[in-house]
Amino acid sequence: MKSFEKELVTRFETEKVPEPNYNLMWKNIQQTEKRSKRTKQDSGWLGIAIAALLLLGVSLTVGKPYLAAASQSLVQLIFGSEEQVKKLDPYASEADLLTLEKDLQFAKQILSEKEWRLYSGLLEQSGKYMNKVTKLENGVRIQDFGLLTDKEKADLEQIHQELELLKEKLDHAAKLSIDKAKSLANFPITYPSYVPEGYVLQIEDAQMKETMSTIASPLIRLEYKKGEYGLYIFQSAAGEEGQFEHMFEQKKTYYHDGIEFIAGETAGSNVSGLKMVMPKSETTAAYQISIIADLLDKNELEKILLSTLNQ
Amino acid sequence: MTEKELFDQYKTDIYRTCYYMLKNQQDAEDVAHEVWIKIFQSDYHSIEKLKPWILSISMNECRNFIKKKSRLLLFADFSFLSKKMGTQEAAEHQVEQNESKKELIQFITMLSPKLKEVILLKYMHQLRNDEVAAILQIPLGTVKSRSNKGLLQLKKLMGEQHDSYFDREVVE
Numbered sequence: 001m002k003s004f005e006k007e008l009v010t011r012f013e014t015e016k017v018p019e020p021n022y023n024l025m026w027k028n029i030q031q032t033e034k035r036s037k038r039t040k041q042d043s044g045w046l047g048i049a050i051a052a053l054l055l056l057g058v059s060l061t062v063g064k065p066y067l068a069a070a071s072q073s074l075v076q077l078i079f080g081s082e083e084q085v086k087k088l089d090p091y092a093s094e095a096d097l098l099t100l101e102k103d104l105q106f107a108k109q110i111l112s113e114k115e116w117r118l119y120s121g122l123l124e125q126s127g128k129y130m131n132k133v134t135k136l137e138n139g140v141r142i143q144d145f146g147l148l149t150d151k152e153k154a155d156l157e158q159i160h161q162e163l164e165l166l167k168e169k170l171d172h173a174a175k176l177s178i179d180k181a182k183s184l185a186n187f188p189i190t191y192p193s194y195v196p197e198g199y200v201l202q203i204e205d206a207q208m209k210e211t212m213s214t215i216a217s218p219l220i221r222l223e224y225k226k227g228e229y230g231l232y233i234f235q236s237a238a239g240e241e242g243q244f245e246h247m248f249e250q251k252k253t254y255y256h257d258g259i260e261f262i263a264g265e266t267a268g269s270n271v272s273g274l275k276m277v278m279p280k281s282e283t284t285a286a287y288q289i290s291i292i293a294d295l296l297d298k299n300e301l302e303k304i305l306l307s308t309l310n311q
Numbered sequence: 312m313t314e315k316e317l318f319d320q321y322k323t324d325i326y327r328t329c330y331y332m333l334k335n336q337q338d339a340e341d342v343a344h345e346v347w348i349k350i351f352q353s354d355y356h357s358i359e360k361l362k363p364w365i366l367s368i369s370m371n372e373c374r375n376f377i378k379k380k381s382r383l384l385l386f387a388d389f390s391f392l393s394k395k396m397g398t399q400e401a402a403e404h405q406v407e408q409n410e411s412k413k414e415l416i417q418f419i420t421m422l423s424p425k426l427k428e429v430i431l432l433k434y435m436h437q438l439r440n441d442e443v444a445a446i447l448q449i450p451l452g453t454v455k456s457r458s459n460k461g462l463l464q465l466k467k468l469m470g471e472q473h474d475s476y477f478d479r480e481v482v483e
Contacts, residue, residue: 026318
């Protein structure tokens with residue numbers, strides 16, 4: 001067994017795993033910290049919002065009304081108040097609450113009245129149990145399911161199974177193929193005819209964005225990779241906030257051949273970003289294409305963006 | 312130590328821990344991100360033994376993620392920021408790659424989370440049993456029994472599914 005243990009250590013030391021882009025990771029961490037400190041409203045980072053939701057504990061009987069008072073948010077309706085969330089999850093920011101509210105709005109929009117009542121009820125019941133098992137130790141959130149009785153554990157499992165079924169419906173409603181996105185978008189969805197040598201398209205997908213708005217609009221992502229380095233292209237209706245807006249605090253607008261460009265500026269990082277805003281035309285709504293990339297300079301990003309117009 | 316210095320020193324430890332626990336690059340990146348936020352929101356300057364503390368947070372976040380992912384995912388993910396879109400495809404691609412290479416992670420993944428935690432801390436991070444016990448907040452005896460059980464399972468898995476696994480690697 002000793003030799004096997006040594007071999008195991010060696011394997012761990014030498015085995016290669018897919019490495020992340022640590023520069024981008026560091027940049028994202030910094031941005032998250034800044035957003036958290038500012039408590040500025042934004043629409044990203046769903047993870048903590050989900051965590052916030054799961055920590056909630058509010059009594060519930062049979063779900064929430066389908067028609068809520070206009071002044072009352074769904075977060076308030078289901079969980080009592082935003083303060084309730086913040087009390088139970090110290091990491092929940094205003095932005096997370098906003099995202100949570102949007103997600104609940106989306107669920108309400110997609111689900112039938114009967115499903116919504118079930119969904120909201122299950123969420124609250126789940127929250128009640130999660131509240132019971134969650135505690136903070138040295139600033140770290142810990143979930144100890146051993147605090148539940150066997151019956152409670154079984155109830156919770158049942159709740160989550162039922163939620164999972166409804167989640168599948170929501171997932172299905174939110175995800176789009178590129179072709180479907182093209183049919184729904186009122187702006188052109190294009191691929192760049194130029195990308196720097198070595199970059200390969202690895203992921204292309206789309207989802208509906210801003211489901212609270214009366215007209216939902218798709219957001220498209222193309223991800224190219226060259227080894228560990230990435231090139232991310234996002235396309236959406238003009239004015240949508242996304243990765244580009246969140247990542248770059250300093251932005252500089254300039255015009256090239258009459259087209260508006262917004263350059264994201266960073267200090268001490270090799271991550272660069274550029275957004276191109278196309279005005280409304282007779283046939284399309286105004287739209288925007290943004291790029292975030294490692295190692296590429298502004299001129300290169302501009303060349304990529306302009307190549308999306310040559311189709 | 313500045314945040315950047317701390318990040319540079321432990322970024323690989325955290326990411327690799329998450330990767331072996333979750334077996335998916337995108338998930339590992341997301342959880343590693345959460346780990347770093349928690350670290351920076353804490354008073355890490357006052358922590359004497361940073362690595363065990365950091366690994367403790369990493370393990371907790373991985374556990375929470377596994378629980379959430381397996382049972383508590385309630386919403387569709389609309390956030391491009393999180394880069395989770397395409398995870399399915401990426402995961403499938405990754406699994407294919409891993410299978411063809413017969414990487415250690417394939418065997419680690421087959422262990423239960425409890426055994427996996429102990430194996431990773433002992434053999435990837437090369438911590439002593441008492442350190443593992445402190446990080447996981449379990450008795451020393453439990454560490455030993457889980458470690459033995461994990462080793463036996465790994466040995467069996469490697470032996471059964473990949474004859475002369477290590478021998479073959481040495482020959483290459």
